[in-house]
Every structure is written in C-alpha cells, then in structure tokens.
Amino acid sequence: MAMKLIHRDSVPHLNSKARVPATHIEHLADISSARFMYLQHLIDKELSNSEFQVNVQQAIKTSLFFVNFSVGQPPVPQYTIMDSGSSLLWIKCLPCKHCSADDMAHSVFNPALSSTFEECSCNDPLCRYAPNAHCGSSNKCLYEQVYIAGAGSKGVVAKERLTFTTPNGNTVLTEPMVFGCGHENGAEMESEFTGILGLGAKPTSLAVQLGSKFSYCMGDLANKNYGYNQLVLGEDADILGDPTPIETDNGVYYMNLEGISVGEKQLSGAELAMEATSMFYPLSEFDNVFCMAVKPTTEHGWQYKEFTAIGLMAQQYYNIAYDLKEKNVYLQRIDCVLLDDSSPSR
Template sequence: MAAHRRSDSRLHYFQSRQSRSSSINVPNAPLRPTLGEYVMSFYMGTPPIKRWAIIDSGSSLLWVQCEPCVECYEMNQPLFDPSRSVTFDKVTCSNIFCEVEYTASCKPNTNVCIFKETFGDGAVTEGDAAYEAFILEDTNGPNITLESIIFGCGHEITGAYDEDEAGLVGLSRDPYSFVRQIGALKFSYCLVPFYYLKTWSKILFGKQAQLTGNFTQMLKVKGQEEFYHVSLDGISVGNNRLPIKEGLFHANEKGEGGFIVDSGTTYTLLFKEGLDALISALDDEIFLDPAEDPYGRLHLCYYVNSINDFEVTPDITFHFTGADVVLPKIGTYTEVDRGIYCLAMKPTTDVSILGNLAQQNRIVGYDLDKELVAFAKADCTKF
C-alpha cells in the first residue's frame, strides 16, 4: 500500500532568496483526501491547466510530472506540457537557486539547472528546474496569479503515488518551498477524514490562515532546519503519563532524532521505546475484541463495527511544550480490513513524525515568522 511505503520512506527524507512581500493577498485553495494523502488544486501555465498535488510540509520544491516523460507513474490528469505554456522558462545554472538549493545542480555540458529528490525507499523525482505562473482559486474572492514561481518539471519519477496526485506542493521552511516563494509566512489546513473522499476542505495562506487553539514553538534542528520540528515532551493515556525517559523525542546536538509535524506522512511514527509503552498502556485500558492486522503492518488491533466503538477508549494526549493535543479517535485508529481497526502508529529508530491521520479534524496552523505551530479541534467537513 502506498501509504505504508511513503510513511516508511519519510524517515530518511527529513536546508538565498528573499520572500515576496508578506502582505500579498494570497487566497485559499481547495483541499481533498486521496488514498493516504491530501491534495490541493491550482492552475499553472499560460494557458492555465488545473493540477491536484500532494500538500507536503516535509518537502521544499513544488514539482509536477511533465512532458516529455521518460519514466512516470500513471495518473488521471494529463501531463503538464511546458512547450504549450508561454510563461514557462527554464532556470539557468547561474541562477542563485541552482547554487544554494540542496536538490538542485547544473546539468553537465548545458546551462540548464536540474533538480533531483531521492526518498529512502529508492523513489526518485528528477527533471528541469523552471519558472512558471501559478493561479490559486478562491471561492470567496478573486483568483490570484503568482508569477515566476520556481518549480520542478519532473521527467523521471519513481515511487508510490496515487493516480489523483500530479506531484507535490512543498510547504517546508526552505526558501524555495511554495509557501515561502509566495510570501505567505502563515498557512493552515483542516484535514477531513479519509473516508470523506468526495468532501473538500481548504488550505489557507497568508492573512487568511487560521492560527488558533494550542501553540507550540518550532525548533531548528541541525541539518534539518527546513522541517517543522517541535518538542514532544511526553504522552498520556487517559490521565496517566507514560513512563518513558525524558527527552526521548528530542533531537540531540548532532541533529539526530526529534519530532516533526508532517502533512506528507500518513501514519504517526514514534521511537519504538515510546510506542511500546503506549501500546502496553492502551492494551491495559481497552476492552474490545482483540484482532490482528492480516497484513502484519500495524499492531494493537480490534474487531469493531465502526470507528465510533473507540469512543469508550481512553484519550491519547501528546504533550508538546506549551500545548497538550488530544489525538482524534478518527485518526488514532484506522481500518486495515473489514471490521478490523488498528492503532495508526508505527515504530521508528530515527526521527518521530506526527502523520496526517493524527491531524484529521484539526486546524493545524504554521506561523513561519513567529515560529509557532498551532492545533485546534474542528469538524473539517464544515471548514
């Protein structure tokens, strides 16, 4: 399953151009779930063509699949053809982007800047770096055209992607992420549960972003400055704090470990010591009929009629510095087979990650200026 492969690969995936004016009136964009991911819509090129691409707060550059395609995955959107756009222009090797961006390099014997992103499971996206015009649509106001955004025109893509995904929209703190290039120093999203495949919510940029609820500070971790690291200080089941060692989820001085909030990872990944303690505590408190994941991927599984059966189980609270966040039951347990639900968390020996399942029905806001991440409970189907 793509969600499992992408969650595992994110472990290994997780550093100047000045931002545009932060006063730019950037609108919202439609957002909907696919199989394990969330995609936002936008238009690109002149004449414009509509795209749906994964929102990924753990990636930098926006990229889409392009003609000519040497190796691409199948999708239900036509490939972007740069030869048909009058606003498409390749980035040259002398551009500062090609000198400082860690995914970029100069193509040998040419003046063309290329990009290459490699994932831990061997998936690779590579192609030309280019300028293009993008349009974000806003149902509450006029569309906004964003000129000369640097993006990746991918010609060779391998990896686990869904047919509804034309590429990735990088939302990290990197200077060349989409959110930084458009000058939106704030953004927020509300993720509807995955079984609402036909229900849209929104991703909000700039002044429209909603930052409310509980706030925790972003951290800058050595070698991982672009990611949204936060300090997870502990975990509780019900009113009981888990007996895990202090600093288990904190990065060390070498930049190893830590805890990242990431919209591009499906499952929450926890250091094995912490996950084992969580599973043990839940197993003592949950009195549902135990089951096993028939695919052997997840642990702590139960036979239930629906996700609503977990409402009688104790809450899981993540204690971030300054913010206690109760995980939604709808994103804490996931159906792996008919009538079998499992804890939607996996062990890691590397960085820990708050995946998008655990962010469902929450407004998650990012303030890149004040370096804050906010969490607020919400019904995202009404967002």
Template sequence: MYNSVHTDFDRAKFAFEDSISRVAIIEEKMKRCEVNVSCSDNIQANLHAKAWVGVFFVEFYIKDMSHRMLAVMDTGSNLLWVHCIPCPNCAQASIRIYNPSTSSTYTNVSCRSEYCEALRQSSCDQRENCKYELHYEGAAPTEGMLATESFIFDTSDDGLLTVPNVVFGCSHESNEKPDAVMGVLGLNNNKVSLATQLGNKFSYCVGRIKDPSYEYNQLILGEGAILEGDSTPLEIYNGYYYVTLEGISLGGAMLDIPKNTFQRTDSGKGGVMIDSGGEFSFLVQRAYEELAAAVMNMIDLRFWFKPELHFSQLCFEGNVTKEIKGFPSVTFHFSGGAELGLEAESLFSQSTPTSFCMTILQADYEQPGVIGVGAQQYHNVGYDISGKKLYLRRMDCELLDE
C-alpha cells in the first residue's frame, strides 16, 4: 500500500525484498515438485490438433527443453511411450529422437517391479530389466524398455514443472515413423498410466479437432483437473472408461431406442465407452439405424451407406458447410443427467470434395459403442478415476485462460 512517509529508497527496498521472497517461494516450490508428485495439481499440457488426423497431440518435454514431444492423447492406452535411440525407423526422422544413453536421470525398471507386473505383455531381458510390448487394433505393435525419466510440463501459472521418476516406455521397435507419431500418452487407470501416476484425476478441453490454429486446447493432470458441469457414473472395464448411455435425441425429440440397447452384457459385450484416441463414434445397430433414419428425414439430399470393413457409415452428396446450416443438435443422454451435445460440425465431416458423412458409424453387435473425441469437441471432459465420475461441460476452452 502507498505510504507518503516512505522515501524512494524505502520503496526500492520493499520491491527488492518482495522480489527476493517471490524467488524463494518459487525455488522452494520447485524443490518440493522435484521430489514429490503432489505438485501435480499444477500440471497441464497444450493439446495440438492436426488438419490431417482426428486426434489431439499432447505437448511435453523429456529430460530437458531440447526434447519436445507430441504424443497422441489416448484414454484407452495404459502407457506413455516415446521413440528412443536405437531406433531402426528413426534414421530419416526430421525430429530429434530421445537417446537414453545420454541421460543421467534415465533408469530401467526391474522386471520384478510392480509397474512391470501391471503390464499385460512384459518380459525380462538378460539384466532383469522390464521389456514391454503393446498392441493397437489396426496398427503395428511397439516394444521397448520400461524406464523412469524426468518429464517437463507446463503449469497453470505459465511456468514449467519438472516431474522426476515418471514411468514410461522407451520404444526401440515400431513400424510407426517418428514424424507421424512421436509416441502415445496413455491415460487409462493402469498403474503405469500417467493419469494414475499423477493423481487419478485429469481433464481435457478441446475445440475443433482439425483446426491447428485454435490455441486453447489443453490437458490438465492431477488435483488441478477441472471437474465441473454435470456428472455421470464412470465405470472401468478392461482398462477402458465406460459410461451409461440412456438415450439419444435429435432436436430435442428422443429417438425410439430402448435403454437396454446400450447395456453391457454379463459376458462383457456391448456397453458404451468414451475415448480420446479416435475421432469417430460407433453405435450398435438398433441405435444407429434410429439415428440414421432421423437424420435422413431432415436432409433432402441423395444419400447412401458406405461400408467400412464391418461398419456402416451414412453419407450425403454435397458440401457440409452449405447443406446443413441450422441442423439441430444430436444429444447423448447419460445416467445422472449429464448430456453431450453434438452440433452439425461435430456430427458431419467432409469426406470428399463432393460428399460428406456422419461421424457416427454402425458397430458390430458384440462390439461396444464408442463416443470418440470428435463428439467431444467444444467440451471440457473431466475424469475422476477414484471417485468413478465423468464430468461434461460444453464450453469454449479459451474461457479456461481467463
């Protein structure tokens, strides 16, 4: 506070002491964060959209600021892994590949570790270090060494936070070239997941999935996760996050879909999971047919069903931005009252220059329904793993920075 009695020297002295105190506080906080992941309530990361792929990439650093990473944000994966040297496919890479042999903070994880035991497919090398192998449906497997290293994340106050001893996968064998995928950031409930390591809570807010110019997409890990809006029970089954979908409406009118259409059977078939690692959503036949019929009744264009492997997709002739102005929203209604609304730009995407398709496809009867990240555009989605709740709030992510 201003005091007329204070001289210029007094005010300079106060400013100096205040700055010194501020530095001491920051230094102490950094020391605590370097030895205690309780500081994870400040951890956040920018999410980057790419025009050519329907996922979001998490930005972080490994070891030091010279190793910038962009890894796919995937709630269906259990491990954070990145490409490491030696790497047969990395010779022509345009990015710098992490080399564990040059790091004093890199440590292999023992194959007797609880983290190694938490992986479904792991083995021991000759030195009793943990080797892992991960398989992705429709993609080549990746394998390497389970290890710990220091990772650097952004914080909510525009600073940087070093988190030591993060368990991750150092991948040496993968058919995915680093220029395409630098790694995957797994966020399921497995012990080795980054979400579990940093506090069992996380949230992400995303805008348009293929708009690289949007700067406000972000992931928050730990106690700082934004758990706001309406909530619905979150069930974890086989490492995936399931929700109880009770109905679907179009323009406020509920579709004729029995509730048990979305239930998971005693044998584990069916149900509905929420996923960040893929753009498209899938519904079982009854629900899909009801939604497709309602959509076709509202769009006066030539349509056809395009088969995609064993899936089916509804497509129309025309340009999506011109043909569906004013199209009503499709809303997913969940147990507990939470809702997820899909506007036209989330429900349709341009497939070719002369056709567009619905981003919800028909799945097999035995396959679960999937709410892909494309349906989550313009929402903040919060996961409370321990509390078993999912929070949904429609918003512009720019508001999180205010």
C-alpha cells in the first residue's frame, strides 16, 4: 500500500518565505537539532506519566513530511505528521478540548458519525502497548502520548478503518486499525494538521499492524516540487538492497555501524559515505567549493549521548525498508521516480 509523502515546504501556510540555499541549510540544521534532542529524551526514557506538554508547534517544525488518508465510514480526510520515533497513530477527535473553529473546519473526526468506530477496552491485547496506557471509566483504554519539547495528545484507544489513496489514484480500505482518538491535544497545533502517524516498532504502530514491513523513499529535500517521495506500508514495501540487522528498544530503531570515512580516509566510529549530491550544497559565488560545518555535542546546552542519528539529509535518494519480523533494514540508493507506480518510467 503506497502513498505520497507531502513535503512541508509545499504547504503554503508553513512556507511563507522562499529560501535561498544558505537559509535552507540553516533550517534543516535547526530541525535536526530539535529532532536529536527528542530522540535523546526518548532513549533516556525521561517521559513520565505526569508530564503532558501541549506545544505541538515544535513537532510540526521538526517534521519534513506529511501523510494524507481518511478515517471512518463515511471516510473523513486526515492530514498527519509522519514520525518514525513514536508508535501510535493519533488524530483529533470530538469532543475536543483545544480545538478551535478553524479545527472544526479541517476534518476533526467525530466518532459518533462513523459506523465502524469501536473503543478498545482495557482487556484488549494492544491496550498495554499504548503510550502511558491506563484504564478509564467503563473500562476504556486511555492513552497519553508525550513528546519532550513537542506535541502531546490524550484520549481513548480505539479501532477504525482507514482509507488510503495510492500514487496511481486507487483507494485501499484497511481492516480496523488501533489508533488514538485524541480529545485533548496540543493547543498550538495548526488547524491544517489533524494528528501524528507513528511508525515506531511497538505493536500499536500502524507499520506493525499492517504487516511489519514498510519502506520510504525521498528525493532532494531542497526541492519541494519533487513528486515521487513515497511511503509504502505492508507486504508491498520495496525491499531493495542488502539486509543490515536492527534492534529495537522502547519503539526506537537501532543498528550497529562499524566505521566512518570522509573521502578515502577511514576514521574510527561509524561507516558513512558522504556524497556530494546529497550531503553538500555548493555556493554559487564559489564554484567547486564546499564547506563542512560540524556542530559541537554540547549544542543548545545538551550533552549528546553515544549514539548517532542518520537523518533525512543522508537518506536523500535512498529507499529505506524495514522488515520488523526479520529485524533487518535495507538501504538502496535510487531515484524514487523508479519506484512510483504512476511514473511513466516504471
């Protein structure tokens, strides 16, 4: 099941200014720093049950791609943030504590109007995997998704059918999927966005529920008009290249890297080929000149722990595929247009 990924800079409300290469690089660096801090908190497991932050604006600022699909019967369109660091799909639902009039005009889901909506009880096997799961009145399974310096959502764990539109225009209706029906969400969340699509490794993740395989391919991050960025969930995932073993902890993906090289010089650490086409931006004023900046590990006052995050800049023009049952990740350099069913070249 393939679907288009929507570049954040193609959304007019989030892209009020045209960016020159220098400001674009600075923008990506800010996103990377915020993302790294979130991952460090997640790894340190500092998310406490009592902590609930409602500044969802930060989650939007640190996200580069969004996903469209519909929820319920009849289907209600949703516009969600793609996040591989969390393991729950949650959307805004009525009644909604922080929803504005603009929210009501942008597809806030009303479960009372759907013929296929079903709340999960505390006895449901997936209830205990929901973030900060606990029992509410009438034995309802409740969740509380927390994002350090980011978004938050509280609500009921439920099941609902999802409708996806593939790149070639076909629609796919799923069986009932576990998701979070959020009744108390980030007060600053833009009305255009209705939730977050978590693709982590826990059983509540949509990636796990749809078959434990998924892949994504992204082109030039600087090109908001590149139309072949895509996400594929389930058995149709594009499994390309050689397998690399991965481990998971608290829903986060890890793999061991063995060496690092810059040019032909091998350094100690992790193996990373820094390709000019995806890792550097040439300055038009200086032909054939590249600058490389490395931020200190104490940037923003944080002492980063001994782990490395492979960000989207390093993943440009790669197909990244996960097989969670076999515990493998696959990396294959490719132009995403070759994977798009709607492309004339395929």
